[in-house]
Structures are given as C-alpha cells and as structure tokens.
Amino acid sequence: MRGITVRGCGISLPDKVLTNDDLSATLDTSDAWIIERTGIKERRVGGITSQMGAEAGRRALEDAGLQPADVDVVLLATTTPDALVPGTSATIQEQIGVPGGAFDLNAACSGFVYGLVVAAGLVAVGSGRILLIGSDALSRITDWDDRALAVLVGDGAGAVVVEPVDGPGDLLSWNMGADGSLRHLLKCDHGGYLFMDGKEVFRKAVRVVVESAERALSDAGLQPADVDLLVPHQANLRIIQAACQRLGITEERTAVVIDRYGNTSSASIPLALDDAIRNGRVHDGATLLLTGFGGGMTWASAVLRWRA
Ligand code: ACO
Numbered sequence: 616m617r618g619i620t621v622r623g624c625g626i627s628l629p630d631k632v633l634t635n636d637d638l639s640a641t642l643d644t645s646d647a648w649i650i651e652r653t654g655i656k657e658r659r660v661g662g663i664t665s666q667m668g669a670e671a672g673r674r675a676l677e678d679a680g681l682q683p684a685d686v687d688v689v690l691l692a693t694t695t696p697d698a699l700v701p702g703t704s705a706t707i708q709e710q711i712g713v714p715g716g717a718f719d720l721n722a723a724c725s726g727f728v729y730g731l732v733v734a735a736g737l738v739a740v741g742s743g744r745i746l747l748i749g750s751d752a753l754s755r756i757t758d759w760d761d762r763a764l765a766v767l768v769g770d771g772a773g774a775v776v777v778e779p780v781d782g783p784g785d786l787l788s789w790n791m792g793a794d795g796s797l798r799h800l801l802k803c804d805h806g807g808y809l810f811m812d813g814k815e816v817f818r819k820a821v822r823v824v825v826e827s828a829e830r831a832l833s834d835a836g837l838q839p840a841d842v843d844l845l846v847p848h849q850a851n852l853r854i855i856q857a858a859c860q861r862l863g864i865t866e867e868r869t870a871v872v873i874d875r876y877g878n879t880s881s882a883s884i885p886l887a888l889d890d891a892i893r894n895g896r897v898h899d900g901a902t903l904l905l906t907g908f909g910g911g912m913t914w915a916s917a918v919l920r921w922r923a
Contacts, residue, residue: 618784619735620922623681623776625674626889627750628876629662635766642762649766654852658769658877660754665697667772668750669710671885675746675774676711686776687715687743690734692726692881694910695752699805703750713746723801724848724909725791726881727773728917731905732789734777748774749881758808767851768809769877773885785920787902788834790827793913801910816912820854823914825861828906831916839863841902842918844891848907849873849883858906870896880909899923 634657635646649655668691676683689711691704696719704717722729727749734745750772759765800816803809824847832839845864847855852873859869870887879886884905891897899922906916 616782617738617779618782618786619738619777620780620785621775621919622778622922623675623679624885624889624892625671625678625774626886627667627670627674627772628659629667629770631659631661632657633660638766642760642765644762644766652853653767654873655766655877656874660770662752662754662770663697664693664695664750664752665703665706665710667752667770668693668703668748668774669707671750671772671774672707672711672746672748675776679776681744681776683712684714685744686713686746688737688745689713689717690720690730690745690747691717692720692722692730692749693751694721694723694726694880695755707748722909722913722915723911724850724878724880724883725907725913725915726909727884728905728907728915729791729913731777731786731917732791732915735786738777738779743779745777746774747777748772749885751880751882753809753878753880756803756809761808763813764809764811767878769879771876771879771882771886773882773889775885785922787918787920788831789915789917790830790834791915792823792827793911795911797912798910800912817851817854819912820850820908821857821861823912824858824906824908827914827916828858828862828904831918832904835918837902837918842868842904843901844897844903845869846884846888846891846903846905848909849876849887850878897921
C-alpha cells in the first residue's frame with residue numbers, strides 16, 4: 616500500500632494591493648460594508664495564473680529541499696487558466712523545469728482539495744512526487760463595475776509537494792461532491808465575467824461544507840475536538856464563522872487569511888495553510904481539516920496529518 620505525505624509549502628501573490636477604500640473610490644460601496652459583510656480588508660490583483668503558480672511551486676520545492684527533477688507530475692488546480700488551450704500546468708512545468716507530466720484540474724474553489732485526493736490516487740498507482748498547485752487570477756474574469764463581485768475576489772497561488780510513502784500515509788480521509796443542478800449560481804461563460812447569486816451560494820455553501828467536513832472526520836474516526844487546525848476555503852468570513860459554529864470548531868483553531876487576500880479560489884486553502892505554518896500554528900503530527908466549496912457546485916474535504 617502506498618500513501619502520501621505532504622512536504623513543503625510555498626505561495627505567490629501579485630504586488631498590487633487593492634484596499635476597500637480603493638474600491639469605494641469607483642464603486643457604490645464602503646470599507647465598513649465590505650468588512651462587516653465579508654471580513655475582507657484588501658486583496659491582491661494583477662496576477663497571471665502561470666507566473667504565480669510557477670513561483671509558488673518553486674517555493675514549495677525549496678521549502679521541501681527538493682529540485683524540479685525530483686518531481687514526476689505538475690497538477691494545477693485553477694479556474695482561470697492563462698488560455699483554454701494549452702493547459703496552464705504545462706507552462707508552469709516548463710517554467711520550473713519539471714521533467715514529468717502536467718495537467719490542469721478545474722473544480723472551482725474546491726480544486727485544491729480535489730487535487731490532493733487526485734494526487735493520492737496517482738501515488739497509489741505508482742506515481743512519484745507530485746507538485747500540487749492552486750493558482751487563480753479571478754481579477755481577470757471580474758467586472759470591476761460589479762460591486763457584488765469586485766469586493767470579494769483576489770489573485771494568488773499556493774503549492775505543496777505530495778510525496779509517496781509506504782503504508783497508509785497522512786491523508787486520513789477525504790470526500791468529494793458536486794451538484795451540477797446548481798451551476799447557475801456561480802458561473803463565467805467563455806469571454807464573459809464571473810456571475811454569482813451570492814445569497815444562494817452563501818446558504819448552500821454553509822450546508823455542504825459542514826456536511827462534507829463532518830463526513831471526512833467521521834471516515835477518519837475523529838471528532839471536531841481532534842482537529843488542530845481547520846483550513847477552510849476563504850470565500851466570506853461569515854461563511855467560515857457559520858461553518859465553525861456548526862462544526863463545533865473554534866475560530867482560534869481556524870486558519871483565516873481572507874482579510875488580506877479576499878477569495879482567491881483554488882489558491883485560498885494553500886494560502887491559509889502556508890500562513891498558519893509560517894506563524895507556527897501547525898505542529899508536527901497536527902490534524903488538519905481542509906474543506907472547500909465552489910462553482911459547480913462542488914465541495915471537498917480532507918483530513919491530513921501534518922509532518923513538520
Ligand atoms: N457594497 C455595498 N452594498 C452592497 C454591496 C457592496 N459591495 N453588495 C450588495 N450590497 C447591498 C445590496 O444591494 C443590499 O442592499 P438592499 O438591502 O438595499 O437591497 C444589501 O447590501 C445587502 O445585500 P445582500 O446581497 O443581502 O448582502 P449579503 O449579506 O448577502 O452579502 C455577499 C453579499 C457578500 C455577496 C454574500 O452573499 C456572500 O458572500 N455570498 C457568498 C459568496 C461566495 O461564497 N462565493 C463563492 C465563491 S465566489 C468565487 O468563486 C469567485
């Protein structure tokens with residue numbers, strides 16, 4: 616039996632910071648409204664998915680003490696590829712200098728957790744190390760005159776190295792779900808802008824995240840009290856708070872970076888994970904619960920033991 620362990624973490628963010636006050640200068644909104652309704656104070660914009668993904672990937676390799684040649688596959692979770700064809704993962708593969716395969720995965724904001732499960736599956740059938748990257752440039756598909764979305768989105772990338780180990784490994788449980796009948800709630804047509812029914816997404820998100828997280832915990836034989844750190848998708852602080860409350864996991868045990876980065880889709884979970892690691896919040900042997908939801912709708916959760 617071959618399992619996985621996760622080694623190394625790296626992120627990348629564009630330099631340009633857009634504050635709530637910057638947005639309020641052109642939109643009928645305010646810093647107070649955005650903070651109260653979303654928890655977001657600022658976000659980064661102007662990113663390019665391949666560039667951010669490659670930088671985050673390089674940093675994850677450095678953090679793990681590995682070379683590009685040590686990796687077999689680049690797996691990129693993204694909803695905002697540089698182009699429809701070719702896959703952006705191939706551009707990243709070339710930029711980093713990884714010798715193996717490369718493919719994109721689109722499960723919207725659940726993409727990073729889906730990617731972790733797919734990486735574990737590849738390892739189970741014999742793959743070597745996988746560089747798993749979540750990178751998104753939502754600023755490129757946002758109508759900056761649409762206040763409902765402009766206040767929420769941001770750009771960024773995060774990456775980890777998924778490594779084979781003998782035995783069951785550190786992915787203790789996982790689940791993935793989707794409901795395509797809800798695809799109208801969050802969408803972006805070819806060449807168009809992101810559209811969202813915010814209220815409905817909010818309502819559904821809390822329910823699916825809680826159900827998915829509870830199922831993953833139960834499959835791992837764990838209780839919410841066993842979770843050292845919840846790393847949720849960062850879409851709205853109120854969604855995170857509502858999920859924490861229903862799961863019985865305190866906000867002190869939750870990774871939150873939405874105040875600084877907004878909703879970065881596939882990047883939000885690794886951005887939050889990296890922040891928690893850098894701030895000494897993830898000890899050796901910690902039990903992490905990663906959980907996300909997004910357009911599709913899709914959702915996914917994973918329970919992961921962290922090895923420092
Ligand atoms: N600034 C000021 N006022 C606003 C803004 C804004 N940016 N947006 C809406 N309003 C107004 C509305 O017009 C409304 O005014 P009214 O009462 O006079 O009609 C009032 O504020 C309340 O609007 P609601 O839509 O009820 O606000 P809500 O509390 O639901 O918050 C939000 C809206 C933030 C969009 C919330 O519904 C949400 O976060 N939804 C989920 C978002 C999400 O998770 N998306 C998933 C991922 S997004 C992605 O992947 C890209």
